[in-house]
Amino acid sequence: MSVQDGYNFAYLDEQTKRMIRRALLKAVAIPGYQVPFGSREMPLPYGWGTGGIQVTASLIGADDVLKVIDQGADDTTNAVNIRSFFRKVTGVATTEQTREATLIQTRHRIPETPLAAGQILVFQVPIPEPLRWLEPREAETRTMHALREYGVMHVKLYEDIARHGRIATTYDYPVIVNDHYLMRPSPIPKFDNPKLHRNPALMLFGAGREKRVYAVPPYTDVRSLDFDDHPFAIERWEQPCALCAATDSYLDEIILDDAGNRMFVCSDTEYCAGRQAAGHKGALAA
């Protein structure tokens, strides 16, 4: 497919891309720190990934291979549209294979297939500020970040345990990056939090509406907050994926009928399809 006439490569003009890259460099230099940037209007609404798209657009080159996922899936509306947008305005190759991609834009998941050095993962972030729930003033949260005053974040976790008997936060689970900045890892399930820790890939986070970018550089320490007597734990399922029998992936629950029947399948469609192609068969596989 050819590049759309009348648009600059990757939609944004070169100055804007440069501005975003400068912000990203700063973000990489200070892991977990939220860097303000001049977020632009994009041809889709806020909440659909405008932050991630701007980060991707500022980084993508003609040789890149792009993969876009939405909640782990390559074939849902958000993923399909963002992928076709970049095909239109850049003409770069796209793929569904995690290993082949150089640039992966993701909404709310980290792929199950381990990432490699040299790959870039771009997250779409709705609300970048982890302390917003506890402190509405921006000036105050910035001071709290600067002074590492993160005790209040534990108030939220305390409240979880007091109400539910365990830490009930299951997504957007707060982490400390590089022993300094408290960070919202975007609404990924906490299942993916351990993958943030010392990941060989560069991970970039873009929030379009809130006009912030931040980053976790390769091999950076990322620690999930917890209590000594209520340690951080990821989700577990009692059954394997119904299609590929995987026991090590994040499963979505799908309601099958009105009689209460349901199935659990991998949220990462590429991982699931790959396992099925390799001969793994789940209970409900065709």
Next chain:
Amino acid sequence: MKPAIPLLQVKDLAKFYGNRVGCEQVSFNLYPGEVLCVAGESGSGKSTLLNTLAFHQRPDAGSIRYDLREEGVTDLATLPDARLRELWRTDWGFVRQNPADGLRMRVSAGANIGERLMAVGDRHYGDIRGVAKDWLQRVEIDETRLDDAPSSFSGGMRQRLQIARNLVTEPRLVFMDEPTAGLDVSVQARFLDLLRRLVAELRIAVILVTHDLAVARLLAHRLIVMRHGRIVETGLTDQLLDDPQHPYTQLLVSSVLNA
């Protein structure tokens, strides 16, 4: 007994709002365990003084020196922000008139009490909960209310919860801004009793702002009377209330029945 060093030394303190005077020429020393009451009519600069003393706003003139646990006597103006904020949540407390301003109304009583502990690095849920439960009892709130939000508490309970939340780190100095003003008279009496007991037990120094001379009579060792932003008279509480010298203090005392 060895001669005590003042906990807080205030010298020629002033705070202006443009051309208007918030408070000026305020000097006094506060000793460990001492309860000092600041009285005066509304608009006399009491709250301005309290907020300036607590360094919530910077003074325009004068100095405030505090006897820090580690560094010893230090001018607060020279203290880095990080240390000042640490002081606010450890060695100092601030009890507000309206408990909704001093509490997190939407998280449980336990989390409210535990917040300071978590802020200083406590990371054991069971321990934090235990301390919170203990403090609820100390402020005479039933421990079954530990997981209830303060929004479901009565005014008196909220104010007592605010006390517990502030005292949990065993501060040496607590600022109080009209803590009894929103409570009805019977609740006030019980609250003042509790406060007097806790302050004496823990040897906490208190600077308490009030317009109610009865509160001063009950709690304070020493009294400062303010008018138009200045101290008009200061002395031992009983002495000052029984034998006021300044005409304004005389007016204030005579306007209250049986203070």
